[in-house]
Amino acid sequence: MPLRAVHVLLLLAGAPNYDAFSDRDGNITTERQGRALFQLLQDSGQVEALFADAEAGNPRAKKIVRELESSYFPDTGRELADLVSRPPCLLPAVRELSGWCVPNWAFIDFLKADKPGGARLRKALFQGFEERARERHLENQLILSAMNAVVGVSVAASAIRSAEVAGASQSSVAVREEAGSIDPNKLHHLFDKPRHLLDDLVRACGGQEAAFLKIQEAANAALREGRLVMGPDGILARKTGVNVIEVEGFQVQLIGGRVVNGKVEIGTISREGLR
């Protein structure tokens, strides 16, 4: 088919105008691009075309989809959870009568739950909401209601089981299963740096892998309990004395890390300057 004919077909199909909402590498850096992308999100056909392009390997589409799924929608979910967990909303009577303590999920009607792209963005939004809701100790019922509203009843049914697991204290066994095989490169990066002062902790835990699992478990517990300071992309704050966790009686600082899908992904750690 001649190239010109392909372009005509794409135009008829409403192919996304990437130049309007991203630079040539797929980065959304200006407010104007952000507004254009927001406009695109209102059009289900464009959203699905964007996801189809990403699936087909279009690098700009892939980058934009990744931004939407890993940052924009989860962040929006977190902000919503923050809104509905403000102190007055924790009083049942106030919550029901306030008009704003129970999220009105109609604002995402433009994301079609029965379309692949829409469903994925709804899921990303809900994951952000759920993560922050659990940090804020919101009732399971509120979280499940949100799940039903955002991702649909069929997904909610299977997710209840994992929500129960997530809500419970995460055991080392669960962490171990999740961790699978720990990359030895990560262990080398963390533990073979003398300045990190981790040798005593490693000895107390019985080895680097065991120490890593304990640190991972303590980090996730601190996250659930709302004790970690992080930025808008889930990047942990990097300041002296911040994000210090207790592991087997030793203080450890998470000096580099990122929260992804409700779990702390450890970047680097140190005990320098700690007891």
Place this chain on the structure above:
Amino acid sequence: MSEPLTPLEYDLMRLTAEENWPGFRLDGLKVTKRDNTGAGRYTYLEDAHAQQLVDGDYSAQYRWVDMDGIVNGMGWIVAVSDRKLLYIDIHTFGNITWDGVERPWRIRGGVALPRT
């Protein structure tokens, strides 16, 4: 070994200096050693101007490196010890490997999109 910083290393130093050390000069920085760990890199530094800094770990708050092929991106801290620059610790987040090749990257942080 005394090599110039790579563009990535230079940008990380520039951002860290801008946020933490007003007036810091980058033009005297050289790399004395690179240790690619498979999950990041330690880049050891020397400073021809011997600028004095307060010991600690520094970075540019909430910024991260979005590099092609690295899921979740990477973070960094700059270590200062004995009042001197020691190294840049570039690290992946979680169980992700990095072979040390600086593929196309971009510094990210904050969100440019409007909120719903």
